[in-house]
Amino acid sequence: MIPAIKAELRKFFTTRLWWGMAIAMLVIGAGLAVAFGYFVTAGAESGAEGVPTGTAEQVANSVYTGGLSFGYLLTLVIGIMQIGSEYRHKTITSTLLAVPRRGQMMVAKVVALLVIGAIYGLIFLVGSVAAGALVLNAQGYSPFPSGGVFRTLALSLLVLGLWALIGLGVGILIPNQVAALLIAVAVAWIVEPIGGVLLSLWDFGRDHIVPYLPSAATQAMVNGVQQGGPDAAQPLSWWAGALVLAAYAAVLAGLGAWRTMRADIS
Template sequence: MIPAVRSELRKFFSTRLWWGIGAAMFLAGAGFAVILAIVLTLEASPEAVAAGQPTGSPTQVANSVYTGGITIGLTLSLVIGILQIGSEYRHKTITGTFLAIPRRGRVMGAKVVALLLIGAVYGVVSLLGSVAAGATVLSLRGADPFPDAEVLRALALSLLVLGLWALIGLGIGILIPNQVAGLLISIGVVWIVEPLATFALTFWEFGRDHVVALLPQSATNAIVGGVTQQTPTAAEPLSWWVSALVLAAYAAVLAGVGTVRTLRSDIG
């Protein structure tokens, strides 16, 4: 298994894609951290709170600042997961991979482990940018950059989140063989379909109270524990560990179904 994992890591880090994604992760983390640190440390007036502007405790503010670029991060992790298998189908290298390692289960297991490691590495890169920039701005504006240990927990969980989103991408890459279609559909769901669905569900009491919290991005936000919108229609988010199980379930189902399909399908 270790040689197979090493091979998967070598495939990824031998291309020019890895440093481009790393740079995007770092800059997105730093950029969002600076913007959110400025916005969230502004003194909120009663009128602003009543209007539903984001508010929160010092811990929630710090969490939001350091994980503000999580949407960009999870999107890039999703792309990595899709490319990790989709590029092999597109360039017809999957046959050589399965010939080199005849046990397909071992190949797919190696891809899962490699994606978790890659997601963790890029999570660290993103956090280096967000913590360095965010903590500096928070300190300059008189806010405590690390109010308690819960902030450190959120930082650690963000690494898990990015790894799980990479596994979701792996499942999508297998279930949608066309790499371009898989990328367009998955990014469209993250940036367009799910936000619109979340907005629509807020007008349905059952959907607002029981469905919204189970959506992937809602679960992600609950895991890292950022600032919440104080509106009459806002539902209480799930606890971080339940949300982690929800996101893990998405990853397990998509990656699991994709793996079973790969094990049973003919590769030409």
């Protein structure tokens, strides 16, 4: 198992993709921490409808995770490419010849993606915390008002790893790599946000569907400031959000693993 995991990590870190993604993670984390820092601290305590509101802990969480939606989009792409490139370049056959037990191969890919997600999470947090702490200090906020901030930072690593697993499942279920990337990005950034807005117009949808969408579960995990006024959908608790996002990752990765175990590959 250990050699299989090392092989999966080597496949990723011997390409130029990894350092390009690393630079993007660092820049996104730092840049959006600054942008969110000035935006959130300006209205966090105003109480006006439609303006972000929250405690000092929620303000800090929002600043440090301001670019998380971009970050998990990148790990989603990495998860798709980790398996999609195998199908596209016909290397899946040699991979299975090297690791003939398909279950072992899938476990190795899952573990490798969690490691990759954690590494990129650390890079993201280095940029966001360094830049965000400076902004919070400048705006008169404590960079670390409570221990809950450290929990949020740890959960951010989990978020990026789980979205990578979601990408792995999508990449297997849609073997065409280009199609998988386009569909996944479109759903994550266009279809789901628009669907969430439309569902929020329906009382049942706002209260019982919107909080369980992947992006809403992600935001619940990081416990940031709330937007949209008193009529906005109430987020799940952080642990419930973690369970919901883990369920999405488990279902998609599980379906992908099941398909891989049964598919004829030549």
